[in-house]
Amino acid sequence: MLVTLVLWLNTISNSIAQILLAPVAWLPGWLSASLIASVTGIVMLFVFKQTSNQSALKRTRNQIKANLIALSLFKEELRVCLRVQLTLLAQAGRLLALSAVPILVMAVPMCLSLAQLSLWYQARPLACGEQAIVTVHLKPTNNEVLPEIELTPTSAVDVTMGPVRVPASNMICWKIEAISRGLHDLTFEWGEQIFTKELAISNSFLPVSRERPSSNPSSMLKYPRERPFAADSPVQSIQIEYPDRVSWTSGTKSWMAYWFFTSLIAAFVARPLLKVDF
Amino acid sequence: MTIHTVDQLIDNMSLAYIGPGAGFALAGTFLAVFGAIFSALTMFLFWPIRRLMRLILKRHPPRKPRFKRVVILGLDGLDHSLTTRLLDEGKLPNLAALRSQGSFHSLGSTLPPISPVAWSTFQTGVNPGKHNIFDFLSPDEKTYQPKLSSVEILSAARRRSVWPFNMTIKRPEIRMLRKSQPFWSILSKYGIFNCIIRVPITFPPEKLHGVQLSAMCVPDLRGTQGTFSQYTTRPKVGNQKTGGDVHYVQQTGNVIVGHLVGPPHPTHTDQGHLKQHFTVTFDDRDQATLAIDGAKFKLIPGEYTDWISVKFRAGWNLSIQGVCRFLLLSTQPIFDLYVTPINIDPEYPAMAIGYPPVYPIYLAKRQGPYATLGLAEDTWGLNEEVLNDEHFLQQCTDIDQERELMFFDSLDKVPTGLCVCVFDGTDRMQHMFWRYLDKEHPARPLHIPATFETAIEDLYVRMDELVGRTMAKCHDKDNVLMVLSDHGFNTFRRGIDLNRWLEENGFLVVNEELRDKDYLAGIDWTKTKAFAIGLTGIFINLRGKFSQGIVEPGIEADTIRDQIASQLGQLIDPQSGSQAIKRVYQATKVYRGPYKENAPDLIVGYASGYRVSWDAAVGRSSQQIFHDNRKAWSGDHCVDPSVVPGVLFCNHEILTESSRLLDIAPTILDLFGCPIPEYMDGKVLSVGSRQTGELIPKDDLVLAGGGVQ
Numbered sequence: 001m002l003v004t005l006v007l008w009l010n011t012i013s014n015s016i017a018q019i020l021l022a023p024v025a026w027l028p029g030w031l032s033a034s035l036i037a038s039v040t041g042i043v044m045l046f047v048f049k050q051t052s053n054q055s056a057l058k059r060t061r062n063q064i065k066a067n068l069i070a071l072s073l074f075k076e077e078l079r080v081c082l083r084v085q086l087t088l089l090a091q092a093g094r095l096l097a098l099s100a101v102p103i104l105v106m107a108v109p110m111c112l113s114l115a116q117l118s119l120w121y122q123a124r125p126l127a128c129g130e131q132a133i134v135t136v137h138l139k140p141t142n143n144e145v146l147p148e149i150e151l152t153p154t155s156a157v158d159v160t161m162g163p164v165r166v167p168a169s170n171m172i173c174w175k176i177e178a179i180s181r182g183l184h185d186l187t188f189e190w191g192e193q194i195f196t197k198e199l200a201i202s203n204s205f206l207p208v209s210r211e212r213p214s215s216n217p218s219s220m221l222k223y224p225r226e227r228p229f230a231a232d233s234p235v236q237s238i239q240i241e242y243p244d245r246v247s248w249t250s251g252t253k254s255w256m257a258y259w260f261f262t263s264l265i266a267a268f269v270a271r272p273l274l275k276v277d278f
Numbered sequence: 279m280t281i282h283t284v285d286q287l288i289d290n291m292s293l294a295y296i297g298p299g300a301g302f303a304l305a306g307t308f309l310a311v312f313g314a315i316f317s318a319l320t321m322f323l324f325w326p327i328r329r330l331m332r333l334i335l336k337r338h339p340p341r342k343p344r345f346k347r348v349v350i351l352g353l354d355g356l357d358h359s360l361t362t363r364l365l366d367e368g369k370l371p372n373l374a375a376l377r378s379q380g381s382f383h384s385l386g387s388t389l390p391p392i393s394p395v396a397w398s399t400f401q402t403g404v405n406p407g408k409h410n411i412f413d414f415l416s417p418d419e420k421t422y423q424p425k426l427s428s429v430e431i432l433s434a435a436r437r438r439s440v441w442p443f444n445m446t447i448k449r450p451e452i453r454m455l456r457k458s459q460p461f462w463s464i465l466s467k468y469g470i471f472n473c474i475i476r477v478p479i480t481f482p483p484e485k486l487h488g489v490q491l492s493a494m495c496v497p498d499l500r501g502t503q504g505t506f507s508q509y510t511t512r513p514k515v516g517n518q519k520t521g522g523d524v525h526y527v528q529q530t531g532n533v534i535v536g537h538l539v540g541p542p543h544p545t546h547t548d549q550g551h552l553k554q555h556f557t558v559t560f561d562d563r564d565q566a567t568l569a570i571d572g573a574k575f576k577l578i579p580g581e582y583t584d585w586i587s588v589k590f591r592a593g594w595n596l597s598i599q600g601v602c603r604f605l606l607l608s609t610q611p612i613f614d615l616y617v618t619p620i621n622i623d624p625e626y627p628a629m630a631i632g633y634p635p636v637y638p639i640y641l642a643k644r645q646g647p648y649a650t651l652g653l654a655e656d657t658w659g660l661n662e663e664v665l666n667d668e669h670f671l672q673q674c675t676d677i678d679q680e681r682e683l684m685f686f687d688s689l690d691k692v693p694t695g696l697c698v699c700v701f702d703g704t705d706r707m708q709h710m711f712w713r714y715l716d717k718e719h720p721a722r723p724l725h726i727p728a729t730f731e732t733a734i735e736d737l738y739v740r741m742d743e744l745v746g747r748t749m750a751k752c753h754d755k756d757n758v759l760m761v762l763s764d765h766g767f768n769t770f771r772r773g774i775d776l777n778r779w780l781e782e783n784g785f786l787v788v789n790e791e792l793r794d795k796d797y798l799a800g801i802d803w804t805k806t807k808a809f810a811i812g813l814t815g816i817f818i819n820l821r822g823k824f825s826q827g828i829v830e831p832g833i834e835a836d837t838i839r840d841q842i843a844s845q846l847g848q849l850i851d852p853q854s855g856s857q858a859i860k861r862v863y864q865a866t867k868v869y870r871g872p873y874k875e876n877a878p879d880l881i882v883g884y885a886s887g888y889r890v891s892w893d894a895a896v897g898r899s900s901q902q903i904f905h906d907n908r909k910a911w912s913g914d915h916c917v918d919p920s921v922v923p924g925v926l927f928c929n930h931e932i933l934t935e936s937s938r939l940l941d942i943a944p945t946i947l948d949l950f951g952c953p954i955p956e957y958m959d960g961k962v963l964s965v966g967s968r969q970t971g972e973l974i975p976k977d978d979l980v981l982a983g984g985g986v987q
Binding site: 044048062063066068069070071072074076078079080081082085088089091093095096099263266268275 | 310693
């Protein structure tokens with residue numbers, strides 16, 4: 001049930017992202033990262049306004065401010081200050097409770113958005129001539145010998161090493177080398193059965209699916225681009241170790257932090273215009 | 279960074295971050311929690327040190343304070359005779375309980391018995407000759423134009439505009455004209471905490487140990503003492519409304535466009551006043567929507583909106599904020615909209631209206647916007663028949679509710695020290711509704727709505743309930759609760775045009791063509807020896823004092839004073855045949871102190887039922903001396919002080935026979951063990967113990983009513 005739901009959500013988010021995030025492919029990384037963060041910040045702020053009890057939030061926030069001022073105005077009275085502090089704690093709890101509804105409403109879209117953004121910024125595609133490790137995770141069985149799965153070289157990719165079988169971890173690894181640019185499919189064959197995994201080769205931006213996941217809702221949310229393997233499939237997941245993208249705005253190590261702060265700043269700037277209390 | 283670590287990061291951060299709004303809310307929550315814990319720890323750590331420092335460094339009262347807390351509840355204008363009658367009729371059970379716990383006395387007011395003078399005496403413990411407040415208004419010695427007697431605005435705020443920035447070069451310079459010092463300043467010197475809420479003549483706010491919210495003379499955003507606005511589709515008529523502006527608007531389709539008039543432009547004075555546009559759109563026959571400053575509000579006929587924040591922009595980075603309430607009076611066939619004077623927004627005050635400046639902000643954050651205007655209840659709106667009785671009553675009770683919230687918060691926050699709060703709605707409502715109490719009043723309507731038949735009594739009963747709620751909060755034995763008024767009240771049936779009397783008796787000459795002009799503009803100063811303006815007295819046109827003075831100080835002036843005092847004292851109302859004036863007082867004889875020269879030369883003590891006429895109050899001279907008062911403003915207290923004593927209730931016995939407002943300041947100082955300065959004119963009232971045998975259990979107090987619990 002949950003798997004179907006996530007699958008359904010991923011299908012929708014992939015379709016929307018395909019349109020909305022298309023400009024990322026041709027915009028400079030810093031610009032697309034800034035634009036996306038700003039727009040999502042403002043959209044989230046708007047959603048927050050619509051889903052929260054604004055007047056109650058404003059009242060509570062004002063009460064908190066009043067109590068903080070009271071601490072300085074009436075500081076001579078220890079008992080009064082303690083009472084004010086207790087009230088302050090209660091109001092902080094109330095503020096948290098008032099934020100619960102928007103948090104719940106926004107949690108799912110936010111996870112889906114971050115997963116879509118991670119396709120673009122979490123890693124960069126392989127450059128031509130660059131090598132990467134491909135790992136196939138198999139379903140644990142009682143057999144001590146791993147199945148004879150083959151990765152066929154194509155005109156886009158060459159297999160330079162492998163397969164290396166690790167029975168203890170139920171995985172088989174290959175080293176591949178990128179040959180021509182574009183989004184390609186790696187094809188794995190085991191007897192009659194064929195398993196595929198998307199491979200991105202480019203010198204610029206392409207959506208990079210680092211893993212084709214198993215039918216696990218959490219993995220599916222993290223890696224939304226490819227359809228998950230069925231629960232009874234002998235292959236559970238296939239990973240490609242892409243290189244890191246180096247940039248402080250749209251690079252592997254910092255894109256999310258940059259996105260957080262830019263969206264916060266955008267929301268902060270838009271707050272008086274949208275008249276939002278938080 | 280490995281893929282594994284990044285995945286974890288995505289997991290953690292996406293769970294923690296759910297959008298900027300909620301993110302800020304969460305951050306705010308944690309900040310508040312950390313703030314509370316941090317401040318609690320800091321307080322615990324430093325409290326003993328602070329306490330020790332206070333013990334060592336601060337001045338302490340030479341005697342041990344007799345009580346931990348003194349609470350003074352001021353009910354402006356609560357009349358002694360009426361209170362006594364209602365007490366006897368059993369209609370004021372809480373005040374009766376207070377009387378049985380302690381005492382009830384009449385409280386001698388000041389000469390003249392009007393609020394600015396009386397509350398100045400209350401707070402300073404001196405006669406007007408020492409505190410310099412003799413009336414609401416006094417004539418300017420150069421121009422004869424009336425000016426506020428308690429506040430002088432020496433310079434407006436100076437701002438320099440270097441596009442796109444606007445900088446405040448100099449803050450507005452506002453000077454308090456009340457001299458001497460309030461007794462809470464003395465208490466402050468001895469480290470006693472004070473909470474002073476809306477005591478008249480506390481603007482501009484003065485430094486004290488504690489908190490203070492200013493009252494009388496706090497202007498509206500336009501700088502006036504309260505200018506209401508009326509927007510109407512009625513045909514234009516010539517006459518101006520006193521205390522308000524009428525804007526003639528046109529209806530286009532179902533929309534009416536208007537603008538609020540705000541403060542003068544702070545940087546480009548030639549551009550006049552700042553404005554804020556608004557539209558009123560009729561939704562159906564009985565409702566409309568007000569759109570102002572990007573927000574929308576429902577307008578329902580006869581119902582006030584809440585306080586609406588209005589921003590007047592003078593540049594992209596400079597705005598002045600006010601608050602006002604809208605009241606849709608009618609939609610069809612005539613559109614009529616009333617807007618209260620635009621009060622200084624307490625949350626973003628354009629000038630200091632309290633001490634410390636953050637105190638009004640604290641109150642606004644705590645309880646929402648509130649009326650900050652000195653005379654907050656719009657008596658002119660009712661007097662000019664823009665508002666009706668219900669509207670005015672609603673305004674008064676709303677303001678009382680706001681005040682009660684502030685007052686009860688102070689009672690919760692100040693367990694030790696002095697709490698003073700003045701409710702002035704009592705004064706305003708008695709001014710406007712006395713015609714329902716006085717069956718002989720010329721302004722009494724033929725048919726009185728049932729709600730207003732007992733309007734004044736109902737007011738006293740409401741105040742009694744407030745007293746009950748206050749008593750419940752001052753139940754401890756070491757709390758002194760005083761309920762007092764600055765003066766009483768009386769009917770105002772007939773107005774006496776002092777200028778006309780002076781004219782008929784040869785002391786004043788009027789230029790006939792300018793007779794209708796306000797503010798003494800019609801007076802021929804070359805021939806005028808005495809004139810009247812304001813509510814209380816007569817000024818001699820002294821040479822050397824006034825720019826066009828013709829009377830020599832000394833013998834000539836004394837002779838004129840004597841003549842006027844004796845002749846005016848004999849004035850008989852031809853309609854009733856009774857004496858209209860009890861006594862005429864000479865300032866030089868009744869006041870003591872360095873400022874008595876600033877007083878009107880003669881203070882008129884009117885007999886019951888009389889007061890200065892509306893014309894004379896604004897410096898006009900009409901065609902006759904006596905006028906029936908047909909205005910809603912039907913009760914007054916600008917009479918001889920003996921006619922309108924105030925009240926003094928205390929939950930402790932007061933043994934002194936006769937109490938005066940003048941005595942309150944030294945009495946409070948004495949209760950806190952502080953020395954009484956020699957300059958004070960009042961005497962310490964002997965405050966005994968509480969009648970413990972008759973201590974009313976908290977639960978037995980009558981706490982009914984819509985007050986704030």
